[in-house]
Amino acid sequence: MEQQVSAVDVAVSPLQKFQEYLATRKMRVTPERTAIVEEVFSYHEHFEAEELVERLTMQQTVRRVSRSTVYRTLNYLEEAGLLRKVARTNDREVYEHDYGYEQHDHLICRNCNTLIEFNNDEISRMLEQVAAANGFVMEGHRLEVHGLCEACSRPRRHPKLGLI
């Protein structure tokens, strides 16, 4: 199970797409923004803002990027349609890039906080229908299924420890 994630063919790279977005807003391409976009798209898993700050601090390829800039850029990426908030655990937003890979949703274990990805086209199709029926133009969705993962629901046998 390497990088076998559901890659979708895309014409332009995420970085290019972000630069287009910046251009339309008269915003600038800076080394900080570039580093953030590359880091976000180099890793195909959900992440939290703080995690990204750390990853960027680690690989000191560019000059250190401040937390503020990370947060600011995450917001722009979201507006640009390259990123989405997929959940909220422990009061922190969980992000995931949303370009070049199929949209998917998550099962969230209330005990160990593990996120299990899944995707189901029927659900997406159904959401489109519901939206249309309400004159609503759907741009995206956020679906969290809460409950207990297999390990944590197994009665008295080494359930994974919670994060608290």
Place this chain on the structure above:
Amino acid sequence: MEQQVSAVDVAVSPLQKFQEYLATRKMRVTPERTAIVEEVFSYHEHFEAEELVERLTMQQTVRRVSRSTVYRTLNYLEEAGLLRKVARTNDREVYEHDYGYEQHDHLICRNCNTLIEFNNDEISRMLEQVAAANGFVMEGHRLEVHGLCEACSRPRRHPKLGLI
């Protein structure tokens, strides 16, 4: 369109159910808790914590209930399975009582923040399937469909003003 909401037959009242929950936890029935539960279930719409505080302050039937107590009680109601967080708008959690009325989800307009309810059994059924396929025990879900409502997506004609 009065109280025609999808009422489901329930044996015990929400208040009773909450009292049972309190009992099992050796917690006490206080006028504050009672007032909160009654207020929450007297109104069949989504609401925010602050809104509830105001409604309780308004009708001074009981002695004023503090914000802290409201927050604390909302958490207990959630644990008791009587309430759920259905969305997050403007950095505030949006609650909705989840007992005696069918579960439903929402279309959220990114421009005017309006929430449109909908429910779709097929989606629920499908979620159960997905959960089962992953050995996951589903306890609930949260589904937000983001986009633009009819009014706000109509190009240049009096779109409803945003909240900001």
Place this chain on the structure above:
DNA sequence: GTTATTGCAAACCATTTGCAAGTGT
């Protein structure tokens, strides 16, 4: 040269919490 961007530290703000006084059981 202008105008946007950065990092810092301070501000925000919804929600939580410590604590002393009050109250169900």
Place this chain on the structure above:
DNA sequence: ACACTTGCAAATGGTTTGCAATAAC
């Protein structure tokens, strides 16, 4: 009486923001 609750004010903690210095264009 005992233990649980309340309101208050203060703390928390993720995220945002004002501002002076700095860098894109």
